[in-house]
Amino acid sequence: MQSLTDIADDLKLLGDKTRLAMLSLLKEREWCVCEFLDIFDISQPAISQHLRKLKNRGIVKESKRGQWVHYSLNVEDKPHLKAVLQQMPSSAAILASLNKEVKAPCCD
Template sequence: MQTLMEIAEDLKLFGDKTRLAMLSLLKEREWCVCEFVDIFDISQPAISQHLRKLKSRGIVRESKRGQWVHYSLNVEDKPHLKAVLQQMPSSKSILAELNKEAKEPCCD
């Protein structure tokens, strides 16, 4: 069981709109960094910084495939985060809000 301090640190990461949207998208499939760059219209280093913070808390995991790094959700042991993510809109809704279209995964 996580301590109050650990739970607070996890939830603090959810306070950023971009990270929260990333995590919501990760509910449905894994995503590549380049896809997030396209979706959020921010630089690759900025996306990588967000993902680094989430990875450091064990909220996401990464897998490298050639030159591409793919991220997936890792909240099985974090019921407090699962509960928040269950209340988040679908990927389709998030992409529509960002004026982006759903695309097939790239970079495979």
């Protein structure tokens, strides 16, 4: 079981709208950094910084394929995060709220 401090630190990361949206998208499938660049109107270094913070807490895991890094959710041992993410809207709803559509990944 995680300590209260660890749980609080995890939940602090979800306090950022971009990170919360990223995690919500990751509920349904893995995503490539290039896809996040198309979805969020922020720079590649900012995307990488958000993902680094999530990876450092063990909330996401990465796999490198060629020059691209793909991210997936890693919350099996974090029931507090699973509970929050279950309440989040679907990927389609999140993308619609951002006025974005899912395109074919640029990394394929």
